[in-house]
Amino acid sequence: MESIGLSEKSKAFQYAILCNKISQILKKIESDTVLNAPEYNALGRGAKLLEQIVEGAILVDGKRKMDGFSASQEGLSAYGHALSAIKRLNLITKKQEFTELFLEFHKSIVALEKKESLDKSIVEKLKMFFAELSEFFSEDTQRDLFGFPKEQKISSFNSRDIHHVFA
Numbered sequence: 001m002e003s004i005g006l007s008e009k010s011k012a013f014q015y016a017i018l019c020n021k022i023s024q025i026l027k028k029i030e031s032d033t034v035l036n037a038p039e040y041n042a043l044g045r046g047a048k049l050l051e052q053i054v055e056g057a058i059l060v061d062g063k064r065k066m067d068g069f070s071a072s073q074e075g076l077s078a079y080g081h082a083l084s085a086i087k088r089l090n091l092i093t094k095k096q097e098f099t100e101l102f103l104e105f106h107k108s109i110v111a112l113e114k115k116e117s118l119d120k121s122i123v124e125k126l127k128m129f130f131a132e133l134s135e136f137f138s139e140d141t142q143r144d145l146f147g148f149p150k151e152q153k154i155s156s157f158n159s160r161d162i163h164h165v166f167a
Helices: 006-030 037-061 076-088 098-113 120-142 150-155 159-166
Strands: none
Touching: 006 037, 006 098, 006 120, 037 076, 037 098, 076 098, 076 120, 098 120
């Protein structure tokens, strides 16, 4: 199991909450509920996350720039989770590149942030994507800080350590 640092765990926790919130907002949009200002702000934060994902995708594609975005290492972790999410949801076709799909998602969330309407099928895809993405970030927050399964940590105590803990 790979270890995860405290700052990465904190970021994953924030992203998990954000993605879950966006999924709930998209559900409201599907049901034609009027959003409030904080919900539109959350969509903006979702657009920033998608921007990082696109920049990570561009880096992985070996490109420097694409559609006004530049390659960045900052988005690699989020890109990895986003890639897993779209694979699990079967949202990608053989003809379409991952980067293009993430660019589409970014454009769509920006349009929603600007109070533009989108086709319900696009909103549904976004909702499923953010819900799934939240799951992957949540898994990061539940990973043990030091990268060892709990059973291994317990069994690695020797009798003196256990005696000291319970003394």
